Amino acid sequence: MQRYKRLFRDPGHRGTLGNVQRCLRLDDLDELGDGLHWLSFDMLGLFSFREWSVERTIGFWWSWLDRIGVRPDVVTVHPSRREWGRWHERPGVEVRTDDDCSWGDGGITGFCTELFVDGLEIGNIVNPLGTCIDVGFGLDRLCLVLGEPPPTPDEALREAVVRLLDSGYMPSNKRQGYVLRRLLRLMVRRGVPLDHPVWEDERRRQERTRDRYHQLLPHHPDRSPEWWWETHGIDVSEVTRP
Numbered sequence: 001m002q003r004y005k006r007l008f009r010d011p012g013h014r015g016t017l018g019n020v021q022r023c024l025r026l027d028d029l030d031e032l033g034d035g036l037h038w039l040s041f042d043m044l045g046l047f048s049f050r051e052w053s054v055e056r057t058i059g060f061w062w063s064w065l066d067r068i069g070v071r072p073d074v075v076t077v078h079p080s081r082r083e084w085g086r087w088h089e090r091p092g093v094e095v096r097t098d099d100d101c102s103w104g105d106g107g108i109t110g111f112c113t114e115l116f117v118d119g120l121e122i123g124n125i126v127n128p129l130g131t132c133i134d135v136g137f138g139l140d141r142l143c144l145v146l147g148e149p150p151p152t153p154d155e156a157l158r159e160a161v162v163r164l165l166d167s168g169y170m171p172s173n174k175r176q177g178y179v180l181r182r183l184l185r186l187m188v189r190r191g192v193p194l195d196h197p198v199w200e201d202e203r204r205r206q207e208r209t210r211d212r213y214h215q216l217l218p219h220h221p222d223r224s225p226e227w228w229w230e231t232h233g234i235d236v237s238e239v240t241r242p
Helices: 002-009 054-068 084-088 139-145 153-166 175-190 197-219 225-232
Strands: 015-024 040-049 074-077 094-097 102-105 108-117 120-128 132-138
Touching: 002 040, 002 108, 002 132, 015 153, 040 054, 040 139, 040 153, 054 084, 054 108, 054 120, 054 132, 074 084, 084 094, 102 120, 120 139, 132 139, 153 175, 175 197, 197 225
Parallel strands: 074 094
Antiparallel strands: 015 040, 040 132, 074 108, 102 108, 108 120, 120 132
């Protein structure tokens, strides 16, 4: 939605477009490898500015899901938008009300409806400002539903790092750079190879840090992890892992 905020807010703008957005979800590091969360993924989007109705949008996405062989078994709607449930009615589909079926960002808010397959949310349809449409369906989750195996933790880790590097980010203390640095550290610890200078730099850094820690340890055997970090900048959890 971010790139289209101006169009959502412009009452004189009308139009509809679709795209595939390459996304990085930097808040899912702890869920890496659970088979449901990807650090990098593709999102199918449809955005309509005062042209498509919610009813038309729901019908369009059901037709498309039927064509690719994906059959949601549960959909949710906000209690104040129960009428949306009629547009989802199909054999074997349960329509539930959910108070959380609303979405907002920077003053642009709207109710939404979400579609699930075997408990996995595959996409949602948002009605921003009550006049527009913002649809997002996760391509990777759709592939999972269609039987494609999820990436292994190592594959997901490598792909996320490559995407960050390809986007021009480098290890730093800023958000994307900080996440990249964390991912590189994890890659080296797990022994996940990557043919890139930043990976080699991180490997050498960890090696130097580990050597320094073991040299100093006999002189400070009882020091706390906090002391090691504050005094020498050494993360004990990092250097003591196998």
